[in-house]
Amino acid sequence: MESTTETLGGGFDDAPRQAARAFRAALEAMARPGQLQQLGEVARAPAPCSPAAATLLLVLCDPETPVFLAGAHDSAAMRDWLRFHTGAPLVETRVAAVFALGTAEALAPLSDFAVGVPEYPDRSATLIIDGWASAHPVRLSGPGLREARAAELPMPEAFRANAARFPLGWDAYFTRADSLWALPRSTRIRMEGS
Amino acid sequence: MSAYNFAYLDEQTKRMIRRALLKALAVPGYQVPFASREMPMPYGWGTGGVQVSAAVLVPEDVLKVIDQGADDTTNAVSIRRFFQKVAGVAVSEATAQATVIQTRHRIPERALEEGQILVYQVPIPEPLRFLEPSEIETRKMHALEEYGLMHVKLYEDISRHGEIATSYAYPVKVEGRYVMDPSPIPKFDNPKLSMAAIQLFGAGREQRIYALPPWTEVVSLDFEDYPFEAARAPHACDLCGAGDSYLDEVITDDAGGRMFVCSDTDFCGERRAAGHVGRLGESA
Incomplete structure (x- = not known):
């Protein structure tokens, strides 16, 4: 019974309005790289998935978006929850994913995710990076940033390599508890210190 | 609802x-x-x-x-x-x-x-549609960053009109x-x-x-010797007197009478409410 509650629960009770508010935060995040957005109402998925990551999945995924689950996020409970709430097909390879969920380390190698094609750079993955082991100080600049912004980034080399392929590349959300921030491929990343 | x-x-x-x-x-x-x-x-x-x-x-x-x-x-x-x-x-x-x-x-x-x-x-x-009707071609042009045709179009504007004549959708x-x-x-x-x-x-x-x-x-496309210029009608708004807003020209009679008014109605209304009066405006 407990697992049934876990699978069936955690969604929105007023999906159109709650999804609209959550998407607005996701939109602001993608438009302003590195700026933390606090979500009001959140969805809840089985551990270790954070409420912010669960909310993004609920707002953006449906039967048209193959999802790749990595590492500890790839549990039977999480698969059941995602299937029940979104109907998204689960895929076993990174290159087939439209969305991917996991820690930064579990999602690596990030270069395996779809980066789009020159005529259609939008045919690329969106990573939901739900936790990371270590982060390095970087400076972000580019569209959405009037001035360079300081941030902490796991695996900065992988993100720099992704940005270097612009306009190809994948885009990433970073989620923790009830908040999220984004790093689109258009953001230029400079290493700080060392 | x-x-x-x-x-x-x-x-x-x-x-x-x-x-x-x-x-x-x-x-x-x-x-x-x-x-x-x-x-x-x-x-x-x-x-x-x-x-x-x-x-x-x-x-x-x-x-x-x-x-x-x-x-x-x-x-x-x-x-x-x-x-x-x-x-x-x-x-x-x-x-x-x-x-x-x-x-x-x-x-x-x-x-x-x-x-x-x-x-x-x-x-x-x-933006390339009127220069190249095929979507397959324009996709490829964007993919290859092949924008020469657009500059040729602007150049033809200059050779024909003496300036870049494109005034909207620039x-x-x-x-x-x-x-x-x-x-x-x-x-x-x-x-x-x-x-x-x-x-x-x-x-x-x-x-x-x-x-x-x-x-x-x-960046608006242009040439070094023909730089981009943001044009507006050389008048002040006849209702609120603004000299820096974008203006609509309105024909007022069949004897050549005309007036220029702000196209942004909220901007114009706020200025008039604040006491600004143009050539044909009435003071509040």
Whole structure:
């Protein structure tokens, strides 16, 4: 019974309005790289998935978006929850994913995710990076940033390599508890210190 | 109102549009294809902008809709009423109070701020379309960054008219990469395209969405010896006296009488309320 509650629960009770508010935060995040957005109402998925990551999945995924689950996020409970709430097909390879969920380390190698094609750079993955082991100080600049912004980034080399392929590349959300921030491929990343 | 889902569109359609909007923000100036829906208004009346607005609106939003700068034209009034009915959002004619502004062919005079979203209605999203009718070809031209044809077009303008005669839908280059059609805004508005607000562009019939994140570098195409100039009629507004706003020319009789008025009705109204009076205006 407990697992049934876990699978069936955690969604929105007023999906159109709650999804609209959550998407607005996701939109602001993608438009302003590195700026933390606090979500009001959140969805809840089985551990270790954070409420912010669960909310993004609920707002953006449906039967048209193959999802790749990595590492500890790839549990039977999480698969059941995602299937029940979104109907998204689960895929076993990174290159087939439209969305991917996991820690930064579990999602690596990030270069395996779809980066789009020159005529259609939008045919690329969106990573939901739900936790990371270590982060390095970087400076972000580019569209959405009037001035360079300081941030902490796991695996900065992988993100720099992704940005270097612009306009190809994948885009990433970073989620923790009830908040999220984004790093689109258009953001230029400079290493700080060392 | 309960007869409609919030903001009219069904949830799966909104998810599809929302995914397109995120990719559009991630690749500024690039046209993302989307599965545009039939809307309860004809193509050419802002179906693209309406779909984008429906996908971004939240119940707490204050919506403003303008058509060529005016809040009181048929298109603006009908779209505003549409969202009042199907989303239950508050509406306003004041640019400063609005959180989402849907626009046809103008950027408001008042500088927009962080937290505001400007949604454009776009008729032809492809800036190269009148130069190259094939979508397969224009896709390839964007992929290869092959924009020579656009410069030839501007050059032909100069050789024929002595200046770049394009006065609206003036092409821009976004972040040094994609050439983009800013929709048919007057070129007077082009310098405002790099702004604090998020700008989203929706073309319903052509099924394309594109976007400019805040402070994206947007450069109007030009030549070193023929630099871009943001033109406006060399007059002051006849109602409010503003000398720096974009003006509409209005014929007032059949004897050649005419007046110039601000195209941004909210801007003009606020100035008149503050006591500014133009040549034909009445002091309050």
